[in-house]
Amino acid sequence: MRPPLRSRLRPRHGTAPALAALAALTVLAAWLPAPRAAAEDGSGGSSQAWSVQPTARSAGAAAKRLAFRLDARPGSVIHDSVRISNLSTEPRSFQVYAADAYTTPRDGGLGYRQAGEAQHDVGAWVKMSTNALILPRRRAADIPFTVTVPADATPGTHTGGVVALDNTLHDGGTTDSGVEVSIQRAIAVRLELTVAGPLTPGLAVRGVGLVHTPDGTPFAAGRATVRYTVTNTGNTPVQGKAVITVTGLFGREIVTRTRSLPPVLPGQHTELALALGRAPPLDLLTATVTVSAAGVPATTARTHRLALSWPTLGVVTAVAALLVAALSQARRRRRTLAQEHL
Template sequence: MRPTARGRVAARSVPIAVLALLTALAGWLPSAAAAADGTDGKSQAWSVQPTDKGSGAARRLAFQLDAPPGAVIRDSVRISNLSTEPISFQVYGADAYNTPRDGGLAYRQAGEAQHDVGAWVQLRTNAMVIPERRAADIPFTVTVPEDATPGTHTGGVIALDNALRGAGTTDSGVDVSIQRAIAVRLELTVSGPRTPGLSVTGVRLDQTPGGAPFEAGRATVQYTVTNTGNTPVQGKAAIEVTGLFGHTVATRTRSLPLILPGQHTELTLDAGRSPPVDLLTAKVTVTGTGAPATTARVHRLALSWPTLASVAVAAALLAVGLSQLRRRRRTLALEHA
């Protein structure tokens, strides 16, 4: 099965265990499910989704809630054991966050401190064993603090399979086990004004020079995007690299991941070919729905050592040639004196 979001890795025991978070994000999949083969060859398949609200109600793909500060919301999550053996689960609420390097959406583990909506979720039970081919609905409440900030708070209700499933042996001979979890996304919008905003900082321009004299190099632009507002924003980044006299070296446009309020992520983009020697300027402009555009830039002297070495050798040869020419002229002048 293809995971629906980036996994998280954590050491649990020896042999090594990998914690894989498979998430169901709003509108992406009709349900979230995980499957693994146990050591006895049986399949441990299970799913997690919001409990149906009754006949005639639309099927929910995620928890999308609205409430004022101080409100208490009641809901329920359904865990279905689709396998042929009982499965023991740990169930908890978790904050969502953007991964630092690529902006992927992830959820905090059960042992981590939850500071936002993950801490507001209280389940009737945090542990249960579901028999084979059975499902269980777990009620929970979301208690919104009186001082909760307006805007969207994103987290998830997570079911973690307590068992470590064998995943094989690595090339180095280490046994690897897998522990799987599924998160159903929870978006709680607290009443109040919405203020979307993005900022871009920390722009860095790196150049990998070509291997031969006067060969073009490759330019890479890194930058950090921060959500400065109170609602998730997905936008675009326009990157322009120019040379000393304003000539365009490269232009790129890329979509940004969904960035949660207060979160930031560092992104990298290959800007393509760059001159072997030049004074480069990289400008990054970030825009998002409802958010004003923001721009940051950086300057970088691009140097290709093979090119500089060739220029230095040529200059040295020219200097030697000119010196010999001047010496010859002085000699001819003395002979004709």
């Protein structure tokens, strides 16, 4: 499986890659024939194809790895390498670096720090043999790297990636403000380093919110969206499930949904949302979210929200006013009749 592409926007002006400078830094490792498997960058042409993957430890399909999964003790040093393949018909230049991974604050995606950002975890422990590479057409190179685990590294899984950034600039179109942009694409191979010690998975849910959007038609059902924040409180990645329930007044169940959670890295959190569809126009709603995973105790958080539809409330108020007026008129008639009989 090809690792995901990551795009980065840059202004077009002044972004031409300095190939001469990169060539001075390039280590021309032993050239290897590029693998035949095509991997395109989304432009629709095989001339743009390139790939990044862990170097096979030995010959044979069984030796292929989709990611770096390493185990180590504090203070140890690991040696490995990554293979970058230029499948296109033109030479290509790349920046190669290690980066910390993170869980995106929204929707639980997996992101990687950029080359210019400070790396604080496994991204800082990796040293590439080179950070720049020029590959001729249809060629591949294995780039060695070392992982030096600090002596005080905390037990658990530390996640990062080895990233190859293509220096080719692609047309990214024009923004609404008229600024022309170019796009650089990168492929990251995930690196999971588990430091020896006790693994303590943990998961918590916080910040539950309920958004109620009423319909413009009186007595028509509105829509409800539940937002909640999932935090990994342990030291190893966790992927669990969430059960979202919305109840009305007196505990009447309106809807219950179960959804799978994205993997959340240790110490990271992400905000998720689930649209629950139809909701009462007038009610006192309670949203309850329970998250759990294998080997992790379930945790629950809830919130309350008054569902209020102004068109519905207006009709109810008008009907109530008419009833009050009718009752008042009836009382006046009874008093009038009583006085006439005296």
